Amino acid sequence: MFTVRIRYSYTLNDAGAPVQKNIEQIFLLDNYQRGLSKRFISDFMMKTDATFNINALKMLLFVAVNVTNTAMTFSACFSFAISESEEAFNFFIQCMHEELFNDCLPSRVIIADQGKGLTASLPISMPEVQLQLCNWHACENIRARVAKSKVGYPFERREEIKDATWQWVKFSTTTELQVNRAALLTLLHPSDRDYFWIDWYSKERQVVLCYTRRYRNLGAVASQRNESLHSILKAVMNPQMSLENAIRFMKSELKLWYRFIREADERSRIDRSRAVDFEAFQLLVGHVTIWALEKINPEWIAAKELATQPITAGSCDCDIYIRYELPCRHYLLRACIQGFPIPISLLHPRWRLNGPPIAPGNWQARYYDDSINPDDANPTKYHDVGKNRFLHAAASLQKLHQELPRQQADLLANQLSTFHANVTVTHERLQEVGQGLPVTLPKPPPTRKEVWAELRQKKKHDRVNARALTAAEAAERDAKQRDAKQRGKQKEDSEAAKQRNKQKEDSEENSEAIASLSSDSLLPFASPFVIMTFKPRGRPKGGKNLTSTTTTTTTTTTFNEPSPSSAPPVMTRTTKSGRAVKETTV
C-alpha cells in the first residue's frame, strides 16, 4: 500500500474563511521503496526529474530514483503535482525528509536538470546537499542557444561547438578543463561568450567532471536513469487516463520492477565472478555484490603492482573511494603487503548482500585490527605476477564485453571462445607430447680434464682471463685496424697501377716490332697471322708452385688457311728495353 501525503490549497470566501480544499500535490511511497531508499540513497545520491502527459488532469509526475548495489534502477518515491514550482519541490523534499530520512542520513548529492523550482527550493529544504546538473541537459542547453543565436552559425560551426561542449564537460583534470573551455570560447561569437561566462562559468562546479568526480554520486553524471524510467511509465500510462487508474497502473508496474531487483539480488548471491583473486576476496565473495567485487578488482590488481614498487606518500584522490565508498588501491595496499584477505570493513554497508537497513552515520573505511592476527602475515602471498597478469587480462576483457554494443560483444565472445579452444588444444598436445617422451637425468658436470681441454681449444689469441679493454683502448684498437686496412688498400692500388703501366709499355714495344718485321727484314716470311710471345721483366707474382712465367698476347689482322706441310718459323729479336721477343709466323 502507498503511504499518501497531500498538499492542498484553500478557496476562501469573502470573509476569508476556507470553503474548499483543492489538491495541489500528492506524494506516494510504498514500503519497499522506503526500504530501498534508506539503504541505497541515504548518504549517497538521488536523481529527480518530472514527466508529463501521463494522466487526464495533466498533473506532472516527480520521480526520485537511484540504483541498488546490483546496479538496478529503482524509484524512491513519486509525487503528482500541478507545476514544477518551488512550493512543489519544498513539499516533495519535506515528505522525503519525514518519510525516508527520518532515522538516517539524507542524500549527499541530487542530480537534476536546471529546473527553477528545484534550484530555488534546495538551499532552504536541503542546505547541505550538493546539486549536480545533468551534463546532457547542460550540453543541450548550450546547443539550443547556439542554434537560436542571431549570429547565424553555419552547420559545421554548430557541430564544432557541440563537440567542444562535450569536451568541456567530460574531462577530469583542471588543466584539461582550462584547455577545453578556451577551445569552446574560441568557437563562440563574442556575444555568446558573455552568455557562457554568465550562465555556465559559475555552474562548472555542478556539471564538469573535473569537479563532479569529487562528489559521492556513484559515478553518475547525467539523469538518464530518470529518462529510462519515464519511458517505462509512459508505456503503461497515457494522457487520457484518470489519476486513479494512473496510480493503479504505476503500482502494478512497481511490483514487476521489484521482482527484477530481487532476481538481481539473488543472482549476486549465487553467481561467482571468475575474474577475481579468490584468495584475496575470500571475505567478500558471497557477502558483497558481484558488481562491487568487479569494481574493486582492478584496484586490487593495481595494489599488487604498487606493493612491489617503492611507495611514495601522497593524498588519495581515487574516484572509486570518493564516488562509491569502495576501497581504492591505496586502502588495499596494506592487505596486499601484509598478505591477508581484504576485510569487509573497507566497503560501505550499502554494498553488502545482507546489509543493514540503515548505514551508521559515522561509517568510514578502516581495518579492524582486532580481527587481524599479525602471525598470519605473509608479505609475499599476493606477489604472483603471472597470476596477476592473467586476472588483469580476464577482468579487462570482461569489462570490455559489458561495455560493447550487443553485436560487437557477441563478436568478442566468439573470438575469445575460439582462442580458448585453440589454447586448450595446444596445451593438451604439449602435455601429451611431454608425457610420451623418455625422461633422462641431467648430464654430470664436465671433469677438470674436459674443462682444460676446452679452454686450450678456445685459447687461440689471448689469455682467457685477460682483462677487458677500456673504451679508449678499444677505440685505439679499432683505429689501428682501420689504418692497416687503408694501407693494404693503397698498396693494392699501387701494384695495380704498376701492372697497367707495364702492360702499356709492352704493347707499344710489340707494335714497333710488328711494324719493323712486316716492313723489311721479315718480308719473305710475311704472313697475315702473327703470334708474338714475350717474357715480361722481373719475376712474376705468385707462389713457389707457379711454373709458367710467360704472358702471351695474340694480335689478329687477317686469317688465311695455313699450309699443313710447312712448319712455322720462329724468330727471336731484342727490343729497346733489352727483353727477348719470340715471333712465330703461322
Ligand SMILES: [Zn+2]
Ligand atoms: Zn586511493
